[in-house]
Amino acid sequence: MKRIVVPGELITDKRKKTGSHVFVREGKIYSEVIGLANDEGEYASVVPLEGSYIPMRNDLIVGVVSGEKFSGYDVGINTLYPTYLSKKEIRDRLKVGSILSAKIRDIDERREVDIENIRVLYDGEIITVSPVKVPRIIGREGSMLNVLKDGTGSSIIVGRNGWIWAKGGNIPLLIESINKIESEAHTANLTNKMEEFLSKKAGKKVNAPKAKEEKAPKMEDKNVDKKDEMIEDEKGDLIG
Amino acid sequence: MAKKNETKVLVDKKGKRIDGRGVNDIRPLKIEAGVIPNADGSASLEWGQNKVIVSVYGPKECLPKHTQNPYKAVIKCNYRMATFSVPDRKNPRPARREIEISKVSGEALEKAIFVERFPGTEIDIDIEIIDSNAGTRVAGLVAAAVALADAGIPMKDLVAGVGVGKADGHLLVDLNKDEEDADDAVDIPLAILPNSEELVLLQMDGLLTRKEWDKALKMGIEASKKVYEVQKEALKKKYENVKVKEVAK
Numbered sequence: 001m002k003r004i005v006v007p008g009e010l011i012t013d014k015r016k017k018t019g020s021h022v023f024v025r026e027g028k029i030y031s032e033v034i035g036l037a038n039d040e041g042e043y044a045s046v047v048p049l050e051g052s053y054i055p056m057r058n059d060l061i062v063g064v065v066s067g068e069k070f071s072g073y074d075v076g077i078n079t080l081y082p083t084y085l086s087k088k089e090i091r092d093r094l095k096v097g098s099i100l101s102a103k104i105r106d107i108d109e110r111r112e113v114d115i116e117n118i119r120v121l122y123d124g125e126i127i128t129v130s131p132v133k134v135p136r137i138i139g140r141e142g143s144m145l146n147v148l149k150d151g152t153g154s155s156i157i158v159g160r161n162g163w164i165w166a167k168g169g170n171i172p173l174l175i176e177s178i179n180k181i182e183s184e185a186h187t188a189n190l191t192n193k194m195e196e197f198l199s200k201k202a203g204k205k206v207n208a209p210k211a212k213e214e215k216a217p218k219m220e221d222k223n224v225d226k227k228d229e230m231i232e233d234e235k236g237d238l239i240g
Numbered sequence: 241m242a243k244k245n246e247t248k249v250l251v252d253k254k255g256k257r258i259d260g261r262g263v264n265d266i267r268p269l270k271i272e273a274g275v276i277p278n279a280d281g282s283a284s285l286e287w288g289q290n291k292v293i294v295s296v297y298g299p300k301e302c303l304p305k306h307t308q309n310p311y312k313a314v315i316k317c318n319y320r321m322a323t324f325s326v327p328d329r330k331n332p333r334p335a336r337r338e339i340e341i342s343k344v345s346g347e348a349l350e351k352a353i354f355v356e357r358f359p360g361t362e363i364d365i366d367i368e369i370i371d372s373n374a375g376t377r378v379a380g381l382v383a384a385a386v387a388l389a390d391a392g393i394p395m396k397d398l399v400a401g402v403g404v405g406k407a408d409g410h411l412l413v414d415l416n417k418d419e420e421d422a423d424d425a426v427d428i429p430l431a432i433l434p435n436s437e438e439l440v441l442l443q444m445d446g447l448l449t450r451k452e453w454d455k456a457l458k459m460g461i462e463a464s465k466k467v468y469e470v471q472k473e474a475l476k477k478k479y480e481n482v483k484v485k486e487v488a489k
Contacts, residue, residue, distance in 0.1 A: 006475045007352075007389050008397030008435050021394070023354075030435070032354065032394040034475055049479065050281070051392025052299065080301050080361060110360050132392065186479050 002038055004186070005031040005046060012039040019045020036186060049186055053078050053131035053161045055104055055113045062126065062159030063115070065098040075100065075115070078131070078161040083113050092120045099126060099165055101157050121157065124167030127175055129182050131162035136185045137178060144191050148177055151198030151206040173201055250408035250419055258418055266402060266414040266463050271383065271474035273390045281391025283474070285383035288416060289373035292380050294387040295366045302362035313358035317346030319380055321369040341377045342367075348401075348431050348440040349384055354394045363393065374420045375403040378429050381441065386471050390478070399440060400468035401431025404460040406448060411456050413463045430460045434468040437461060 005011060013028045021033045022044055031037060035048040055061075055077075066082050067074035073094055074082040085100075094100070102115035129137065138145050138158055149156055154169030166174055177198060184190060198206045251257055261267070267288030276282035279295035302308040319341040323330050349365065365388070367380035378401040385399040405415045407422035420427055426446030432439055448456060 004476045004479055006398065006472050007395035008433070009472070010435075023396070025396075025436075030396075032396065033392055034389050048392055050390060052280070080299070 002036045004034070004049075005037040006034050007032055009037075011037045011044045011046070014039075014044075016044040017042055019043035021046040021048055048132045050130070051132045055079055055107050055111060055161070057104055057107060059104045059160040060101060060157075061104060061115070061161045062099065062101050062121075062157060062163040062165050063161075064126065064163075065094050065096055065100070067096060068094070075102075077102075077113070077115075077159075078128075078163055079111060079113065081110070081112050083115055085115060085118065089116075090118050090120065094120065099124065101159065101165065121165050121167075124155075124165050125171065127164040127166060127178055129162050129164060129178060131160065133182045133185045134158060134160055134162060136190060137164070137181055139191055144181065144194060147191060147194050147198060147206060148174060151194075151202050152177065170202070173198070176201075248408075248418065248422070250422055251410040251412070257412065259416065261414075263410055263412050264459060264463065266466060267416065269467065269470050271386055271470055273386050273474050273478045279387075279391075281387045281389070281393070283383045283386040283390060285379055285386075287375070287379045287382075288414075289371055290369070290376055290379045291371040292376065292383045293368045293370060294380065294383040295368075296363065296384070296387045296391040296393070297366075298363035298391075299358040299361035299393070300364075302360055307362070308360050310359050312355040313353070313360075314362045315346045315350045315353070315355070315365065316362050317342050317349065317365045317367065317384070319345055319367045319369070319377065321372060321376070325369045325372045341380070344441055344443070345377065345381050345384065348381055348399055349388065351438070351440045352385065352395045352397050352399050352433055353388065354396065357394060363388075374415055374417045374427075375429065378403055378431060378441075381431050382467055382471060386474055389475055397433040397435050398468060398471050399431050400434050400464040400471060401429065401441060402460055402463040402467055403427060403429045404456045404463070406446065406452065406456070411452060411459060413459050426456075428456060428460065430457070430464070432461060432464050434465055 009031050011022060011029045011031055018024060018029060021035060022029050023032050029044045031046045033046060033048040034050055035046040037046050061077050063075040063077040065073045066076040072084055072086040075085050076082045099121040101119045101121060103117040104113050105116040106114040152169045152174040154166045154174050157165045195206050255262055270286045272284050274282060275284045276295050279297060281296035283294050285292045299313050302314050307314055319338050321330055323332050365384050367384055369376050381399055381401050388395060389398060402414050404413050405428050406426040407415060407419040412419055426448050428444045431441035
């Protein structure tokens with residue numbers, strides 16, 4: 001059974017491999033954040049319920065240009081420092097406020113990041129969520145994301161940094177849905193709940209295609225799948 | 241106002257105090273996490289007559305740059321009393337006492353946080369005392385620990401604490417203002433990391449015998465663990481009843 005733990009709360013006193021957001025003291029495993037503890041499998045780990053974005057290599061992120069220099073741009077990506085993007089790397093001329101998606105190439109010890117695979121996004125808007133809730137917005141193999149796309153008709157790119165780019169379709173409904181996911185992120189069976197919610201609001205049957213959609217960025221899926229295993233089990237009905 | 245020679249009976253023959261508590265009881269304590277939407281983490285606390293609001297921002301880039309530490313996050317803790325928090329208006333200028341409490345509170349909280357994970361950053365903690373009746377520094381610390389956990393900052397443990405001391409010849413837990421103002425009063429605010437019982441804050445005002453001190457410390461640690469249970473409950477309660485935010489049309 002998954003349970004909510006606070007920092008310093010005991011997860012297990014058995015010998016286990018340590019997963020994410022835990023630490024060991026005197027042979028026992030403790031949580032270091034507020035989150036949902038999982039000690040059933042081989043690993044003891046915690047899925048956090050609060051926290052800021054900690055960049056990881058190969059994360060797909062959404063950024064906003066925050067400043068222009070002589071030979072490049074400063075791009076805000078919801079981390080401690082804005083990242084730098086050289087003008088050589090892109091053909092488009094950007095302005096302050098331009099939105100782009102990118103992949104994280106490298107991070108240094110101060111958590112300053114390098115980005116690659118830049119794709120400029122025209123129009124659309126950015127919806128911000130808590131970065132720790134991003135796995136739930138994507139869902140297992142992108143299931144939740146497909147429900148959102150089908151229900152609202154928007155094109156969506158979910159950045160790991162908690163910024164979501166959306167364009168077209170029913171944006172107010174999308175914002176409402178994302179707020180609902182965010183506030184119920186720790187409850188069970190959320191994808192089915194959202195299917196019902198969107199069916200009612202959109203006035204049509206929302207049914208997520210089970211196959212991966214190509215628009216869902218691949219490298220992100222890989223990352224998300226791994227993390228999401230901790231949240232939902234096979235049937236997807238465990239609390240997460 | 242009691243005259244100088246008039247002595248109050250602070251603990252009666254049955255071991256009851258003025259407000260009906262036993263010597264080992266703390267005042268009614270209520271904590272709520274996540275009260276300020278725009279802060280990264282926040283908490284409000286009511287502990288007897290004490291009222292505290294704490295907000296936490298960060299980790300963020302540490303500015304001005306000369307305050308950065310390349311090895312760990314810098315904790316910038318601000319303890320402030322509102323002008324209306326005491327019977328006579330308090331000058332809003334940060335006083336000697338507030339600067340000192342800010343320093344010791346920040347150092348106590350730093351012991352609980354994995355500061356070495358965030359080099360070159362700062363974590364801002366603002367402790368605002370809205371109403372006070374003795375024991376505000378531990379009240380601030382207790383609320384700050386909850387706010388830090390609410391911000392999702394990695395921590396070894398929460399920080400729980402309580403004031404212990406002596407008044408009217410009795411060792412007491414969680415003194416209120418009447419007890420703190422007794423002629424023979426001793427006041428020891430202390431804070432611990434509840435799991436390891438490591439002391440992170442210990443101050444003392446007055447004199448105790450060695451025997452009394454040993455007993456007071458034991459009482460303080462026991463009471464701190466009661467406080468810790470309330471803190472845990474407050475953090476978990478945030479996720480029990482979830483309401484969906486409606487988007488304005």
